[in-house]
Amino acid sequence: MPGKNKSDGFIPRYRVLDLADEKGAYCGKLLGDLGADVIKVEPPGGDRTRFRGPFHKNEVHPEKSLHFLYFNTSKGSITLDIEDSTGQSIFKKLVEKADVVVESFPVGYLDSLGLGYRALRKINPRLVMTSITPYGQSGPQSGYKAADINILAMSGYMQLIGEPDQPPMMLGGEQTFYPAAQYATAGTLAALFYRDASSGRGQHVDVPMQEAMITFYHEQMPVAMWEKDKENVSRVGVMDAMVTPCGLYPCKDGWISMCIVTPQEWEGLSQWIYEVTGNEEILKEEYKGGLIARMPVRDMVNVLVIEFTDKLTARELFLEGQKRRLVVMPVNDVPSLLEDAQLNSRGFWVELDHPVVGKMKYPKGALYSDAIGAPRSAAPLLGADNERIYCNELGYSREDLAVLRTTGVI
């Protein structure tokens, strides 16, 4: 397990104060899952994302938001009203001992409370502050508001999703909440490494979600194509426009996906197709080659490929294709991933117990190593760590705590 004590974690038990909403909560989760001591700092009524659906058994309740539960594993929770002046001075005390603050407020909000990076740096020059916002801390659009779909659109990613003659489509599952938070985690770790190995000082790490999403499809080179040809890359539907075969193909019992890139892979596939269909057409010399070799004969080749995939099930295509060293992949849905033999054999699903919603399976994460553990705990109850932090660490008495509670500070 990571972070059990100071010496054996993947990363040390850095104290992270997590003020981020849905745009940045994944950063705190990653840091926590990797071993940091992450404390979610929530308004007394609970973080806004506790009220984001879906909910456990569809009951709207601050401890039952499945959104909150997913993005807040391995974190603790305290309540604190940072808009209140007492709350602000308490927050500054927390910052004195913190390594990291992660936030995703509208640009300028923390400054307006006297809690911006410049103010906090004076309290703790070793502090790393990480901001995850739609458009970054500066520039003409830094004040723009954005939900997931708006960031997907503004990055240009959305232009590439869906069918060519249909409106651009968003991706399900609010995909823009991941890339920027991942970059922010890498950036935060780099800033901490730099602080601890070299400079002794922290810094501000500013991650714009729009730009993170731009880098997540950059193989399509939207700006290069515009500058070169005054044309725009666009969506192509379920099959790739250049590489053939590449994309989704109908099969006996649904869909199969495959992508043939090298000349060797084409040799392997065309032989297999010939074995199954007996159609010599597929072996033609003009179809041979790698990557874009089949672009001019794309439609012809796809007809022949579909004639073949139609005859086999997704599982047959996947297993036999991989045996032949071809990149053939099944189309999984959510339940099949939870049942997936591969993920289960790897210990990917980790069961975590939560005092209100009970046991559920959560992803361990994308990294496997003896040096890296799994998520340590389910999401915290609101204010679960108030006593630990306020009494044990900051030295408030139980009575002080009661007063802070009645005055609405915590």
Place this chain on the structure above:
Amino acid sequence: MAKKPLQGIRVIEFGLYIALPLATRLLASMGAEVIKVETLTSLDMSWFGPIYAPGALQLEYRPLKRNVTLDVRQPRGKEIMEELLKKSDVYITNLGEGALTKYGLTFDHVRSLKKDLIVLWQTGLGSTGPYGGYKAYGRLMQHACAVSTISGTPDSLGVANVSYSDYHTSVFNAMAIIGALERRRRTGEGCFIECPIYESGVVTVGPAFLDYQVNKVIPERRENRHRFFAPHGAYPCKGTDRWCTIAVTNEEEWKAFCGVIGNPAWTKSPQFATAADRVKNAKELDRLVGEWTSKRNAHQVMERMQKAGVPAGIVSKGEDLANSEHLKSHEFYKHTEYYAADFNAPGVKWPVAGTSPVFSEPIYFSETPVMFGPMHKVGQDNNYVYGKLLGMSKEEIKKLTKEGVFA
């Protein structure tokens, strides 16, 4: 020049495609010395992209890296690889187990060369288990990771023209390496990490995993509509294939939205009174919103919505990104030279084919800004790496070049 976070860290990159070189590019932008080990005797298909400017795609992967040619299939090549690894901090590869074993570069062997080496193996579906060693491309991962099954229309999966989870893998790779460096700083220990493309994408399915476990809900493909908010979508605007997205996520934004479109009578209709009503009648609502937006320019729709505090954004095309004053203010795109591949000539002889734009990195450090730099030619750093780092003589380098070890 101020010091950079990863200055003094040497990384050996041995692999292909997108996720691996992007990860090390990110490390290089933070100051690491990344040495890309490759051989032109085995062709990297990505040199042919994009078709309108072959070679320009490499700008995404190669800025700031040192490039050496080395054929590890030859005994002397393998020895030199070992010498390089002994002088390095990090080794990252995405080659298959079969190839690595054939070359005599198993992970046990590599780790025995240098005790505190950090080794990252990027795999497809993972190294063990029933599908261990299976091949995978990021593009197909949007299907294997269920993302395409929760996107699109009820009748068809929403597919992105993108190597989907390669990008997630790239940042996980970099994150893991930086974390491992911090761990090594504290403990003196190296480690071995595996990062599969599969799991990198699976985690992005998110709360839907929990929703299925406790509520047996499988996410519906609801086009651009949101399960809890409306209006929410990409609305047609003036021009060809021009769209502006609008997301009204609470009552305040709904009132502001109605104000922007001039409070037409239909906004007072009981079918749109509450968020639940609007979600229920989203199709009709979308039609009415689309009527308003289709008479207007996408940028204007966005600006008017934003002025009133309504989340909105155009569906950017390449031209919008190229012309974005906002991205210009961040100097997000850089222009630099790229080379045209000629597999009959050594990499250092390849001609400059032009200049092309490429993103820098989406992380802005206040004290140690990320770096951007030119792309080196293939083999350009042979003299530096073999001469200066490994101490070989000019004659030896010449000899090994002639023998095809550096090819």
